[in-house]
Amino acid sequence: QPVRYPSSVMPADIIVDFIVVGSGSAGSVVAGRLSEVPEWDVLVLEAGGQPPAFAKIPGLNFGAEFPNSSYTYEYKTPPQKYSSKFRINQAVEYTRGKVIGGTGTINQMMHHRGNPQDYGNWAAQGNPGWDYETVLKYFKKSEDYQGPLKSRDAPFRGFGGPLGVEKIPWMPPAGRVAIAAGEEMGLREVDYNTDTNIGSSVFQLAIKNRERMSSADAFLLPGLRRRNLKLQTNSQVIEIILNADNKAIGVKYVHNHKVKRAFAQREVIISAGAADSPKLLMLSGIGPKEHLEKLGIKSRVNLPGVGQNYQDHVMVYGISWTIHPNVSSSIFSRIGIKAMLNYKERRSGPLASPLGVCALYHLNIGSPQEPHVPDTQINMGCALEGQDYGLMALSGYQQSVRDYYRPVFGRDGFSMIPMLARPKSVGSITLRSRNPLDPPIVDPNCLSHPDDLSLMIKAAKASRKLGNAKAFRRALGAEPFRDPIPDCAHFEFESDDYWRCFVVGMSTVTAHMTGTCKMAPDSDPMAVVTPRLNVRGVKNLRVIDASIMPSITSGNTNAPTVMIAERAADLIKEDYGKI
Numbered sequence: 001q002p003v004r005y006p007s008s009v010m011p012a013d014i015i016v017d018f019i020v021v022g023s024g025s026a027g028s029v030v031a032g033r034l035s036e037v038p039e040w041d042v043l044v045l046e047a048g049g050q051p052p053a054f055a056k057i058p059g060l061n062f063g064a065e066f067p068n069s070s071y072t073y074e075y076k077t078p079p080q081k082y083s084s085k086f087r088i089n090q091a092v093e094y095t096r097g098k099v100i101g102g103t104g105t106i107n108q109m110m111h112h113r114g115n116p117q118d119y120g121n122w123a124a125q126g127n128p129g130w131d132y133e134t135v136l137k138y139f140k141k142s143e144d145y146q147g148p149l150k151s152r153d154a155p156f157r158g159f160g161g162p163l164g165v166e167k168i169p170w171m172p173p174a175g176r177v178a179i180a181a182g183e184e185m186g187l188r189e190v191d192y193n194t195d196t197n198i199g200s201s202v203f204q205l206a207i208k209n210r211e212r213m214s215s216a217d218a219f220l221l222p223g224l225r226r227r228n229l230k231l232q233t234n235s236q237v238i239e240i241i242l243n244a245d246n247k248a249i250g251v252k253y254v255h256n257h258k259v260k261r262a263f264a265q266r267e268v269i270i271s272a273g274a275a276d277s278p279k280l281l282m283l284s285g286i287g288p289k290e291h292l293e294k295l296g297i298k299s300r301v302n303l304p305g306v307g308q309n310y311q312d313h314v315m316v317y318g319i320s321w322t323i324h325p326n327v328s329s330s331i332f333s334r335i336g337i338k339a340m341l342n343y344k345e346r347r348s349g350p351l352a353s354p355l356g357v358c359a360l361y362h363l364n365i366g367s368p369q370e371p372h373v374p375d376t377q378i379n380m381g382c383a384l385e386g387q388d389y390g391l392m393a394l395s396g397y398q399q400s401v402r403d404y405y406r407p408v409f410g411r412d413g414f415s416m417i418p419m420l421a422r423p424k425s426v427g428s429i430t431l432r433s434r435n436p437l438d439p440p441i442v443d444p445n446c447l448s449h450p451d452d453l454s455l456m457i458k459a460a461k462a463s464r465k466l467g468n469a470k471a472f473r474r475a476l477g478a479e480p481f482r483d484p485i486p487d488c489a490h491f492e493f494e495s496d497d498y499w500r501c502f503v504v505g506m507s508t509v510t511a512h513m514t515g516t517c518k519m520a521p522d523s524d525p526m527a528v529v530t531p532r533l534n535v536r537g538v539k540n541l542r543v544i545d546a547s548i549m550p551s552i553t554s555g556n557t558n559a560p561t562v563m564i565a566e567r568a569a570d571l572i573k574e575d576y577g578k579i
């Protein structure tokens, strides 16, 4: 059964206390938590609508598997200069959720808090109140952890919070060897959502009773049972209304092809995600003056950092092994009657877990100055790129890459997908035009920093070594798929030059878009929001979502986004004397 979120159509020019723009991973948390104050009226305006029933089934993590749906925004990047060379037009399709729950309704559900040092760095960059000790309280507050627990790890975990977190409930036999393979490399098994990441782990997911649990399920839905929280869907905000004193007093939005307004007596909160939050600020005259004026937008507050500092975790596909038949998990294993009955009757089998990765390894291979902090995450994909005949993993790559994998089409296998945990490259989000319905220009600019390229070459080699572990060979008959990729065949196979060519060609984004409304102190010219997440130079306006990260966290970004929103809701309550 699909979840139906109660929604309303508000009268024109409605006045509330808080307007939250976007019901995604952050917006749902903020709205739910603010509505705990009974005297505050909160209105959420969401561009998308109700999610489909199958969004709840982990094995049909549809953003990754079924892009270009009416539930997503698809932002195509310009041709990339330093990465993604073997992709069609050297570009990447960037999927974001346009639906209740936002990208948290379409993502792969992996729950990863990052490393304690990420937050130490945020605080050290001049953001008091964002150190590890403080944010840990909020990670724990949001969480209801149902996985295995060692007594040393218990102080780091939360119990009884709104968001269910469990160990990945089902893995094909290939995934079950992952921990033993890591041990061969000296990586012991760890709970990576504690103070220690380095080691081997299986993924933890944001699920409950083996169904997806987005922020909308965990925070918004319970909040909507209160009379003071209202959600209006299919309402795209196109402008923040500022008065003559640069105070945010409301928003303009499009609903049923009409432009309407809503007003906020206390604050407007932008939680539209790391692409659309900077876009909305810029459309409202808040951003880099020169860029806005070039497009004919009147500059209200010159904030050069809006849309800059864009970071994502670059990753590399294509380092793979073939294995015995029927021990990995392709998309086809999820659409048969057996898989459906297994899920329906026992909440088990391939549909209980997201397609894609099943285990992960955190390593430090190039940062001896911080030996306890991972610089590389290697995700083990429990399927081979060609296993589904190139339908999914290879769909964005040029023909020569698809032809390269043809010999293993339909074969069982696994892959090791290296991802840089703390990339140094930065990209940008800029406006294409002043038309609010035009997508922004999303340019991740991955691997533009030379340190990222050299680390990724090391990470590719480490991935090959890991997959060659005896445990995989003994248990699964793993054989590396070792034909040289044609576009790099002129280099000695698996030499540094070969790997450089491979990495530049096969790299892509992980869709962990962050940093485009940077939280930073006054002294930083690229600062967009203060450590209390107020937009600089504008009163009564905050940004609360993944865009405020001063630097990207070391792992997948959903859990940190939920934490940001939990902390921000408390900051707002503090500012109004409610806690």
Ligand SMILES: Cc1cc2nc3c(=O)[nH]c(=O)nc-3n(C[C@H](O)[C@H](O)[C@H](O)COP(=O)(O)OP(=O)(O)OC[C@H]3O[C@@H](n4cnc5c(N)ncnc54)[C@H](O)[C@@H]3O)c2cc1C
Binding pocket: 021, 022, 023, 024, 025, 026, 027, 045, 046, 047, 048, 063, 064, 094, 095, 096, 097, 098, 099, 100, 101, 102, 103, 104, 106, 107, 108, 109, 110, 111, 112, 235, 236, 237, 238, 271, 272, 273, 274, 276, 277, 280, 510, 511, 512, 513, 545, 546, 547, 555, 556, 557, 558, 559, 561
């Ligand atoms: C395919 C995919 C897989 C991913 N897998 C994982 C994973 O497994 N684990 C993980 O940790 N992270 C994952 N991520 C990243 C993670 O989901 C995001 O970091 C997180 O959801 C960001 O939350 P947010 O609140 O910043 O934005 P979003 O969740 O994107 O929320 C923004 C909301 O605002 C709405 N909106 C936008 N513009 C407007 C407007 N103008 N007016 C009104 N509403 C608007 C959108 O419709 C959306 O609902 C994945 C991302 C993608 C794309």
